[in-house]
Amino acid sequence: MTEVPDWLDRLATQAQRIRVPRYLRPPDGAGRAAAVLMLFGEGPLGPDVLLIQRSTRGRRHAGQPAFPGGGVDPDDGGPVAAALREAEEETGVDPSGVHVLGTMPELYLDRSDNRVTPVIAWWREPSAVHAASPHEVDSVERVPIAELVDPGNRVTLRHPSGFAGPAFQVRGMLVWGFTAMVLDTVLREGGLERPWDPTRVEDLPQHVIDLASRG
Template sequence: MTRTSEEIHGTGGLLRRDGLPAWLTPVDHAARTVAPEQLSSFLPPADGGGRQSAVLILFGDGAHGPELLLMERAGSLRSHAGQPSFPGGSLDPEDGPPARGGLLRAALREAREETGLDPSGVQLFGVLPRLYIPVSGFVVTPVLGWWRAPSPVGVVDPAETARVFTVPVADLTDPANRAMAVHPMGHEGPAFLVSSALVWGFTAGVIDRILHYAGWERPWDRSRKVTLDRRS
């Protein structure tokens, strides 16, 4: 059943679906129909606990077709050091309450602070169900955006971000770039070897599910393993 974003997240009228490129149609449809348990087994605590946060999943038209904006966290950070991720972070009071679009504003604000992105060039068109990251206690709302008017991006604060880069969707769907990441603690999850980076964890899991439910996924070898560093 199709869900409205307002019913689940509270978007404050900040979403627009008009004028999206045709290739984003399956992503838009997936965002409105996918159930939380179809994205992850880690869902927000039933008691409402957890730290509210948001990430921006930004699609653009690049030199090699549709692409995603990613960043690599600084190696000196105490949490998720050196790990590729979507721009994003915690909800701040200035963003407003979640029920009135606060999490969408948080995603844009964090993307600007981390990558220098100009939010005025971004059209937010959807949100995915909230997910949970047990190791950090974050309740994350993935916010989908269309980079209607691309702006220059790069590292704003080296203490927070090591680099900012885009990845063609064609590279993400290429079976040669896919593997299962094996954590030292024993659990496994999808990974992508793209743009001189190993994308794994929460970010890779969300990308994997978007590719699947948008119908973009190509058969790939799940027996291919990549062992993560013990510091991961």
Template sequence: MSAVAGDPATELPGWWQPLLTRVGALRPETFGSPVSSARRSAVLILLADGPAGPDVVILQRASTLRHHPGQCAFPGGGAEPADGGPAGTALREAAEEVGVRPDTVQVVGTMPELYLNVSDFRVTPVLAWWRSPHGFAELDPGEVARVARLPLAGLADPTNRLRVRHPSGYVGAAFRLDGMLVWGFTGGVLSRLLDLGGWSRPWDTARVEPLPPGF
């Protein structure tokens, strides 16, 4: 893991430490080799203390979008020259998409870069603590249908976990919580996050459902 300057763990809640320790031990080569010509992008894995314990910000893309309509995702998008790196990209996108103020967020570090062949993006997941949560901004209905803070305990609940099968044959981790179906890249990263943070619970990995129409 790449971390920000200083010791970000000193002011973080205790539940961060197992996650940071395990993320720091990850070997980038186990995540594959991103295609060098692919466009760089970043997503913000924004964790906060919520009423039910740690939670994560997830948005649902508008159903009218040309790419990935209706899918649930972390805030994020393609890098711009002025961003200054993955953290800058992730914070800018979170501000634009759901109104998260960068001054309320503490960037902790990054996970290894991943390659998405569907969109030809090199994606860096940026880990951050939302130290001063606030309400989300009014959403642009043409871009974002809704945004929610999903409790990690709810995501780890075995009754909310499944795998989905895409018509292409792809089968991957998914979560069904608070009216959201989180799958694909985001579902895979969330599954790894639960494992790394020690939040995972045994669940029925044989539960495979077809991806609903419209996804």
């Protein structure tokens, strides 16, 4: 069992005050309630975060790295319970070893019409994880924070629409879109970000575009 690190405690304390970019603010009355679990822990290489690689066979967000999560069901009672349930279903994580610290403001994914609540948590007692739902998840990774903040792993990714946003190239994954924007915010607000070159711009690979175009 490990204690919550100071940076994560500070982040959770100010989480509800984090400024949400206009393009991620939910429109009035729009979207289905959803939640994702941002689960941070202490791994062999220092602090890390749990990410999944969504199945390439999926209809939405196919093949994309993401936080575990999904829709809030009526029986969940809210986003925290939904995030823990989905994380257990997708990765096998034991919720009893997870210490929930707080939530960020809702963020809107227009692609899937979801109002997503990021749930910030500390992995108090880590458990084994795997792709527990193969039809939804191809793989599960505990990605070290040190690799995420490494300037050599960071890039600005340009979508064919012209929109450009932060991305991370780690563990054979290209983390982009919603997940990368949230990670970028968390690393910055947590005081973990290292200087990197945002003018290093790359185009979103065609095979990633093809997968993302499904649904």
